[in-house]
Amino acid sequence: MPVNKVILVGNVGKDPETRYFDDGRGVANFSLATNEKGYTTANGIQIPDRTEWHNVVVWRKGLVGIVEKYVHKGSKIYIEGKIRTRSYDDGQGVKRYITEIYVDNIELLERIDRKLDGENKSPFLESSIEINPTQENIINPSIEQEEDDLPF
Secondary structure: OOOOOEEEEEEEOOOOEEEEOOOOOEEEEEEEEEEEOOEEOOOOOEEOOEEEEEEEEEOOHHHHHHHHHHOOOOOEEEEEEEEEEEEEEOOOOOEEEEEEEEEEEEEEOOOOOEEEOOEEEOOOOOOOOOOOHHHHHHHOOOOOOOOOOOOO
């Protein structure tokens, strides 16, 4: 039973390039860096950190929108997908090969803030919570309430 499944956790190397086609489909491309921690062998040989770069392709409609809005250079993400290798002619008669990760699932691994009306708000919050001055006084009873002339 053949299986082609990749799971990667890493940092985005450049802002995604997103393109949309006339039929409404979109594609996002970006690079992802994964890092293997270096170590010292038993006989004292230092093995340095090793960074591997992956070409990532996102075709799924909903995922392209998420990548476009929330994934940026330096973002830490988790992806699941498949490895695909394709070939192309480089224009000088040389056949080149490229290996890409086609994404089936993506998860953002850090808090995402976006600017709305000059304030940082999480995109996952549907509404903001406002503190009522009377609630604040309950928390800190030493603050006296000011009375206003409003009838309600």
